[in-house]
Amino acid sequence: MKLLGIPTPVVCAVVAVAAVLSIGGVTTEDGLFIHDTSAQTVGGEIKIALLSDFEHKDVFDYAVSEYNREQASITSSNYHIVSKTVDVPAGNPAIIDDIKRLEEEGFKYFIGPLASSSAAAAKVYTDNTTDIVLLSPSSTAVSLGIPGDSLFRLVLDDEVHPSIIMNRIQSDGREHVVLIYRDDTWGVGLHDTITRDYVDVVAHTIQLHSPNGSNADKVAMEAAARVGALISSHGADNVGVLLLAFDHDTVALVRHIASDAALASTLGDVRWYGGDGTAGQSELVDNLDVAAFLSSVRFDSSKFEVAPNSVNLRIDAQEFVDDATYGDNLYDAVFLLADTVIINDEELATNPASTVRSLIIDVANGLRDHDHRHSLRTVGDGALGAYELDPRSSDMEVPPRPPFEVYEIFEKPDGSFDWRIIRANVCR
Numbered sequence: 001m002k003l004l005g006i007p008t009p010v011v012c013a014v015v016a017v018a019a020v021l022s023i024g025g026v027t028t029e030d031g032l033f034i035h036d037t038s039a040q041t042v043g044g045e046i047k048i049a050l051l052s053d054f055e056h057k058d059v060f061d062y063a064v065s066e067y068n069r070e071q072a073s074i075t076s077s078n079y080h081i082v083s084k085t086v087d088v089p090a091g092n093p094a095i096i097d098d099i100k101r102l103e104e105e106g107f108k109y110f111i112g113p114l115a116s117s118s119a120a121a122a123k124v125y126t127d128n129t130t131d132i133v134l135l136s137p138s139s140t141a142v143s144l145g146i147p148g149d150s151l152f153r154l155v156l157d158d159e160v161h162p163s164i165i166m167n168r169i170q171s172d173g174r175e176h177v178v179l180i181y182r183d184d185t186w187g188v189g190l191h192d193t194i195t196r197d198y199v200d201v202v203a204h205t206i207q208l209h210s211p212n213g214s215n216a217d218k219v220a221m222e223a224a225a226r227v228g229a230l231i232s233s234h235g236a237d238n239v240g241v242l243l244l245a246f247d248h249d250t251v252a253l254v255r256h257i258a259s260d261a262a263l264a265s266t267l268g269d270v271r272w273y274g275g276d277g278t279a280g281q282s283e284l285v286d287n288l289d290v291a292a293f294l295s296s297v298r299f300d301s302s303k304f305e306v307a308p309n310s311v312n313l314r315i316d317a318q319e320f321v322d323d324a325t326y327g328d329n330l331y332d333a334v335f336l337l338a339d340t341v342i343i344n345d346e347e348l349a350t351n352p353a354s355t356v357r358s359l360i361i362d363v364a365n366g367l368r369d370h371d372h373r374h375s376l377r378t379v380g381d382g383a384l385g386a387y388e389l390d391p392r393s394s395d396m397e398v399p400p401r402p403p404f405e406v407y408e409i410f411e412k413p414d415g416s417f418d419w420r421i422i423r424a425n426v427c428r
Contacts, residue, residue, distance in 0.1 A: 213252030
């Protein structure tokens with residue numbers, strides 16, 4: 001895969017990692033990936049399930065296979081991940097039923113939920129049991145940063161991203177912004193932070209219904225009216241639209257705009273901006289009408305992106321089918337969770353999830369006093385490079401220079417569209 005459909009530029013020093021050996025496995029019809037243990041001692045299973053409410057399934061399978069290859073190359077180890085991927089409804093409380101069913105199958109370690117709304121729904125159950133661990137690579141809502149809960153997040157939360165977005169908008173001279181936001185935990189959290197910190201910039205806010213922009217027609221009409229009035233008062237060069245939505249929502253909204261000449265004329269007269277819900281998403285460039293409009297308004301989106309190294313460049317090279325905006329984070333989440341399960345545990349089966357909860361921050365932050373006999377790596381060798389989890393929130397600590405990159409949609413010579421990086425801030 002070329003992550004986000006484009007190759008990541010090499011702008012920082014590449015970090016070398018130990019080579020791993022190949023070993024086989026099989027994926028069953030129900031999505032269960034089982035490592036080939038025929039030559040190993042019985043036992044040593046680490047059961048991890050992906051709670052997937054948007055893509056990332058390919059990179060999860062890849063991370064599992066890479067972890068199992070590493071373990072197979074360590075002669076003293078017989079550990080291996082047995083994994084399962086489950087599609088969950090975004091933000092729907094039914095996710096609790098999925099988790100309970102997986103518990104019955106022996107799963108207590110979960111990668112995800114991916115969306116903040118799904119993580120919030122899951123925590124209603126998982127925070128009240130001591131034997132479940134959630135490690136999310138992508139749920140960024142500020143409201144989820146709760147010390148001592150069941151959710152750990154290998155991603156920066158949205159106290160950081162709004163300033164990245166708004167500084168970009170203001171640097172373009174846009175002092176009057178219409179904010180369109182998704183009506184879920186993630187979108188509302190961003191809305192609240194931005195309207196709190198940039199009260200003089202955000203002129204109007206409009207809520208876009210999730211999961212698929214069902215009120216796109218009304219949103220488009222209101223946005224056009226608001227933008228038109230701002231243009232009359234301040235001029236088009238001083239006005240912008242900030243769209244904080246996912247790919248399906250964006251497609252629904254932009255399709256409606258593109259099909260109406262009056263809406264397209266007004267809303268196409270100002271520049272548009274987005275965040276990590278749209279950055280690099282293939283659905284936005286695969287639909288020609290949507291891509292053409294977004295290209296015409298110079299739509300750009302920012303996302304978390306770390307310095308290239310030999311691990312994330314290897315991930316980039318895979319031919320994955322689905323988009324993986326947080327592929328690097330998910331890859332390292334698999335390794336971090338599995339490493340924490342087996343640390344100081346020769347028998348594995350006796351290590352409860354409650355112990356993993358207590359150790360995972362220490363493992364992420366350098367193993368410290370814990371003896372890790374079953375790893376070829378050290379902290380910093382993963383796709384994210386060096387990182388730490390904040391003991392106060394159980395989430396990734398903010399580095400001195402938050403690693404975000406800005407992508408824009410552009411038209412290629414053959415008339416198709418793609419994403420490209422226009423601004424990078426990845427070296428720390």
